[in-house]
Amino acid sequence: MRYLPPLNALRAFEAAARHLSFKAAAEELHVTPTAISHQIRLLEDICGCELFRRQPRPISLTAEGQILLPVLKDGFDNFAAAIERLKNTADRPLVISVTTAYAAYWLMPRLRRWREISDIELEVRASETPVDLHAGEVDIAVRYAKSPPTGVKVVKIAxxxxxxxxxxxxxxxxxxxxxxxxxxxxxxxxxxxxxxxxxxxxxxxxxxxxxxxxxxxxxxxxxxxxxxxxxxxxxxxxxxxxxxxxxxxxxxxxxxxxxxxxxxxxxxxxxxNDYALYLASNPRPELIEQFVGWLQREHEADTT
The missing domain is CATH 3.40.190.10 (Periplasmic binding protein-like II)
Structure with a gap:
């Protein structure tokens, strides 16, 4: 018989390990830092080992925690992708996260051209705050950076x-x-x-x-x-x-x-540079590739 620790303990550990912060994990999961700490202690008791080094600050993963994190992270990503596939994803807009300046001055003047070549509905979310693609609320993030982040698919667009x-x-x-x-x-x-x-x-x-x-x-x-x-x-x-x-x-x-x-x-x-970021596990890769390809072509046209 398969035995798994409580899901809340696994979610608390994965979020805290990903952020390396109990406070950030608590904000993501909408609980208190004390609740996160309690769930992680429970998981450590079940595993029979410490998963975090709590001193000195900031916290860091132990060797055991480093073994557990990628397994859980991949598992939760796969769960999220499977749930998305069960939803009627074909009817959901493709959600794009961009900065306010990019939305106002680059994207909005060109949306008519997108609508001329595609029936894919877009939902544009403009914010200066980077989004967590793993949360599953955003399909593509267009971000301005010196170098791209790791852990996601990256396409340089300009x-x-x-x-x-x-x-x-x-x-x-x-x-x-x-x-x-x-x-x-x-x-x-x-x-x-x-x-x-x-x-x-x-x-x-x-x-x-x-x-x-x-x-x-x-x-x-x-x-x-x-x-x-x-x-x-x-x-x-x-x-x-x-x-x-x-x-x-x-x-x-x-x-x-x-x-x-x-x-x-x-x-x-x-x-x-501007980069388009998305998860390899996103359930709609064809739609994402179509939109990212359009971004690249539009930016290339700007320079010719």
Whole structure:
């Protein structure tokens, strides 16, 4: 007869081991950290060994815990995939997680073209917070990063560069060399995402443009800034005529093409990359591959 520990204990261990945090596991499973700790102690008693090193902080897996985690993780992924197959997945929208800026400035202007070639219904969820694909609520995440995460299927869809942009009527004939940007109000966005803060800044762009980072910093210390918590709001301000934005060619290339914005300089600052992320165990691989392939073709068209 097959004997298995209680499911709650297994779920508590898998979530805590995946996050390496009892608190994060508790938030995911909607219980208290104390409940997570109790369930893991129960599982350790059943297994006859410790699964976590609790000291020193942060917690880490013991050798026994490292053996158990991949088995449970694969098992829960398979359970989730099987349940999804039992649902009427053909009628459920393909759920896409993107950043707010990507949704507003890249995806929305192109959704009509998607509808022209596909009957697949999309549900777009815009947020700056990375999603957990293993939770099963999202099919594809499009994320901006220096390098892709591990543990999921990854498809690189685009590179990115940044350059100053603004409305033609705002710029006029006042922007003849890079140092002139200090005569404009500069919209500024500083991401709070890990690894993103300070990656692309006006100081870096001007330092690269004039070849003197210290001079660039001194010049910009006298400039006026409008600071925002989201990239899309910084772009909205530039489109409203409030000043210049250090903007992504990837996101607003169509606004340069139609003349809504102009970029007076060929000097660009490298950004990160956009990646499409999904689980190999997702029950609808054909739909995912169709959408990801469309993303790639659309981005390739932007650069030709």
């Amino acid at each position: 590179d990115d560069v940044f350059t100053p942009m603004g409305r033609p009527d705002v710029i006029g004939d006042r922007l003849n060399n890079p140092e002139d940007i200090v005569n404009f109000t500069l919209t500024d966005f500083r991401s709070k995402m890990p690894g993103h803060f300070g990656y692309v800044t006006w100081e870096k762009w001007l330092g690269e443009a004039i070849g003197d980072p210290q001079k660039a910093e001194a010049l910009l210390s006298k400039a006026k800034f409008l600071k925002f918590s989201e990239a899309s709001h910084a772009m909205d301000a530039a489109l409203a005529g409030e000043g210049l934005a250090l903007a992504s060619n990837l996101l607003v290339g169509h606004l340069l093409d139609n003349g809504t914005l102009i970029a007076p300089f060929d000097i660009t600052l490298p950004g990160m």
